[in-house]
Amino acid sequence: MDYDRYDRVRAVQWRGDHLHLLDQRLLPQEERWIACRDAAEVTQAIRDLAVRGAPAIGIAAAWGVVLAAQQGRVLDEALAMLRAARPTAVNLMWALDRMKARIAAGADAQMLEREAQAIQDEDLAANRRMGGLGAALIAPGSGVLTHCNTGSLATAGFGTALGVIRAGVAQGRIERVYAGETRPWQQGARLTMYELVRDGIPAKLIADSAAAHLMKSGAVQWVIVGADRIAANGDTANKIGTYQLAIAAKHHGVKFMVAAPSSTVDMATASGAAIEIELRDPTELLGIGGRRVVVEGAEAWNPVFDVTPANLIDAIVTERGVIERPDAAAMSVLFGA
Numbered sequence: 001m002d003y004d005r006y007d008r009v010r011a012v013q014w015r016g017d018h019l020h021l022l023d024q025r026l027l028p029q030e031e032r033w034i035a036c037r038d039a040a041e042v043t044q045a046i047r048d049l050a051v052r053g054a055p056a057i058g059i060a061a062a063w064g065v066v067l068a069a070q071q072g073r074v075l076d077e078a079l080a081m082l083r084a085a086r087p088t089a090v091n092l093m094w095a096l097d098r099m100k101a102r103i104a105a106g107a108d109a110q111m112l113e114r115e116a117q118a119i120q121d122e123d124l125a126a127n128r129r130m131g132g133l134g135a136a137l138i139a140p141g142s143g144v145l146t147h148c149n150t151g152s153l154a155t156a157g158f159g160t161a162l163g164v165i166r167a168g169v170a171q172g173r174i175e176r177v178y179a180g181e182t183r184p185w186q187q188g189a190r191l192t193m194y195e196l197v198r199d200g201i202p203a204k205l206i207a208d209s210a211a212a213h214l215m216k217s218g219a220v221q222w223v224i225v226g227a228d229r230i231a232a233n234g235d236t237a238n239k240i241g242t243y244q245l246a247i248a249a250k251h252h253g254v255k256f257m258v259a260a261p262s263s264t265v266d267m268a269t270a271s272g273a274a275i276e277i278e279l280r281d282p283t284e285l286l287g288i289g290g291r292r293v294v295v296e297g298a299e300a301w302n303p304v305f306d307v308t309p310a311n312l313i314d315a316i317v318t319e320r321g322v323i324e325r326p327d328a329a330a331m332s333v334l335f336g337a
């Protein structure tokens, strides 16, 4: 199926001697691009969420290694700096481990450039494949709710959960799309709605706190989300708020789908209990759009991911295939023990 009309944003662009990033902190009000010219600048862009989204940060980090190689930097230091940029999305570590293996095999800067390009190209192909596999699970006439941003801005293009939604709309299976605003950083309000409006896909933004009420209304049959790390038993770390969506979905008989490439699967982590949850600066919670809304002197707790247990997930969709009712045994069939 031709999805090209749905896939025009490329937020991470390699330019031969620098990485060109669409600064996601400013969207949708401003489309500003930044140039990262060394591994330190790539690390800062990841840490500051100028580039974000599990696959996208892995891809950006891979290009950061290429810059370090081109500049004759100590590659182990560049790898360690990039790896420490954010703790939860395993795609970051997966991409860096893949670059490290090429370095250990004697790859020069040109060979590392080809490896980084392969990582980016494989992600786009995986998303296109996942879109079709996930959409096939959705009955015609369905409504879906998604959370955070899992589209072209979070990946090499097309998206993971948003890729399933794009494919489901293109196939006429999805009739209603709802996006949660996703406090505090508003990936849903600012980024997912930006992508859907550009695609011409009708969608309604909802407050995070309206999700259970929406499910109770019968308007949605699936909650479809991305992932930052899927443990060996299927427990899934994703944007904060995902866990409570899964609880509400179970209560209301709404199915719950996780869509993620195999680079998000971490078979070395036995369960969600072992996944490090990133805590970000509490000031991100004390304001909105850069304007403080909470009284001075107030404190905040700002975990930006949570873990949804596998028993609340109906399907994990990857480019290798679909795992329905995920558990350790089912995960090992596709990803090995």
Ligand SMILES: CSC[C@H]1O[C@H](OP(=O)(O)O)[C@H](O)[C@@H]1O
Pocket (backbone or CB within 6 Å): 052, 053, 054, 055, 147, 148, 149, 150, 151, 154, 155, 159, 160, 161, 187, 225, 226, 227, 228, 238, 239, 240, 304
């Ligand atoms: C396509 S996975 C995107 C994944 O990453 C997001 O987190 P962040 O915006 O903080 O990088 C969120 O968890 C999404 O599901």
